[in-house]
Amino acid sequence: MSMKTLADAFHDELRDILSAEKQLLKALPKMAKKASCEKLTAALEEHLAETEKQVQRVEKAFEDTGKTARAKTCGAMKGLITEAEEMLKEEAEPAVRDALIIACSQKVEHYEIATYGTLCTWAESLGYDTALNQLKQNIDEEETADKKLSELAKTINKDALAMG
Amino acid sequence: MSMKTLADAFHDELRDILSAEKQLLKALPKMAKKASCEKLTAALEEHLAETEKQVQRVEKAFEDTGKTARAKTCGAMKGLITEAEEMLKEEAEPAVRDALIIACSQKVEHYEIATYGTLCTWAESLGYDTALNQLKQNIDEEETADKKLSELAKTINKDALAMG
Numbered sequence: 001m002s003m004k005t006l007a008d009a010f011h012d013e014l015r016d017i018l019s020a021e022k023q024l025l026k027a028l029p030k031m032a033k034k035a036s037c038e039k040l041t042a043a044l045e046e047h048l049a050e051t052e053k054q055v056q057r058v059e060k061a062f063e064d065t066g067k068t069a070r071a072k073t074c075g076a077m078k079g080l081i082t083e084a085e086e087m088l089k090e091e092a093e094p095a096v097r098d099a100l101i102i103a104c105s106q107k108v109e110h111y112e113i114a115t116y117g118t119l120c121t122w123a124e125s126l127g128y129d130t131a132l133n134q135l136k137q138n139i140d141e142e143e144t145a146d147k148k149l150s151e152l153a154k155t156i157n158k159d160a161l162a163m164g
Numbered sequence: 165m166s167m168k169t170l171a172d173a174f175h176d177e178l179r180d181i182l183s184a185e186k187q188l189l190k191a192l193p194k195m196a197k198k199a200s201c202e203k204l205t206a207a208l209e210e211h212l213a214e215t216e217k218q219v220q221r222v223e224k225a226f227e228d229t230g231k232t233a234r235a236k237t238c239g240a241m242k243g244l245i246t247e248a249e250e251m252l253k254e255e256a257e258p259a260v261r262d263a264l265i266i267a268c269s270q271k272v273e274h275y276e277i278a279t280y281g282t283l284c285t286w287a288e289s290l291g292y293d294t295a296l297n298q299l300k301q302n303i304d305e306e307e308t309a310d311k312k313l314s315e316l317a318k319t320i321n322k323d324a325l326a327m328g
Contacts, residue, residue: 003256006324009264016247076271079243083180092167100173103282107240107275114274117314118267125321150281157289160170 007065010122014061015072017115021055022071024108027081031101036094037156040101047105047145054138061123061131080108095159102153109146113139171229174286178225179236181279185219186235188272191245195265200258201320204265211269211309218302225287225295244272259323266317273310277303 003009028051032044062069084104092100116139123132167173192215196208226233248268256264280303287296 001255001257003254003260003264005257005327006260006263006321009260009267009324013267075247076240076243079240083239090167091165093165093169096167096170096173099170099286100167103173103177103279106282107278110274110278111271114271115267118270118317121314121317121321122263125325150285153282153285157170157285160173161289163169 006122007126010119010126010128011062011065011067012072013115013119013122014058014067015070016074017112017119018055018058018062018069019071019074020077020112020115021051021058023074023077023081024051025055027084030088031084031105034088035098035101037098037152037159039152040098040156043145043148043152044101044105050141050145054141057134057138061119061128061134064130064134065128076111077108080104080111084108093160093163095156095163098156099153099160102149102156106146106149109142109149112142113146116142170286171290174283174290174292175226175229175231176236177279177283177286178222178231179234180238181276181283182219182222182226182233183235183238184241184276184279185215185222187238187241187245188215189219191248194252195248195269198252199262199265201262201316201323203316204262204320207309207312207316208265208269214305214309218305221298221302225283225292225298228294228298229292240275241272244268244275248272257324257327259320259327262320263317263324266313266320270310270313273306273313276306277310280306 028044028048032041035041059069087100087104116135119135120132120139123135192208192212196205199205199208223233251264251268280299283299284296284303287299
């Protein structure tokens, strides 16, 4: 039986988020490159730097719970990124594209918030205190990144609206 | 140019969530069937009934903004559901499976919260007041469903932990 204990579920989920974060490392620079608003480019680049640290924290969470860090392809993140890439290919007014980039990024943030939320709850149940500390830092960063994007969207939506 | 205005982006996103909700209509009964905890089955069945109403509200939002309701395959939801279906196939202790069903469901809820969040912001910018009213009802239901699952997880995680 592959899912005999909550610890099995925890490590399976940890492998999922490791894959998700690594996929994001490749996708974020493409999105930043296509953004027009400088503040959006800066926010995406800042989140790229955070994502690099988040990967390290996930790897640390494996180590803290006596496991070797190993990713398992996250199909959901694959779907999210494919959608984002298809959107970037479409011809769009710059401010409208920026609004769409924010929309895609917030979907990604929410995927991670949901996953880290589960991981934190499970780590707490399992008494994985050191791993929990790593995962909490990641969920806090994702929530802050999501709020920053909502704030940025206010200006960008106005600009997009002015397009017609 | 396919994304000339914010209204284009809004309708594209509306097509995405219509597909997502319709995919969910098919997936939720399978998840409910595999759940062991009666409260979890009930929560998933209740959310199925809500999802049916949500589809109608999204269709109403199209109508309110002068468009014909038309779905556009949501690849992200497809990925989320594929992951959930693969998880359901794995051999698992009943309480551990329940914990995993909650994890998958909360990822789905968060996808919808992110998407309705964007749609509400855009509807507001565009002055689509009637559509906004429909979409707000949907996001409120998704947020409540997510909180209910977090609450349920407390008991289920304890049961899963008792498995070993």
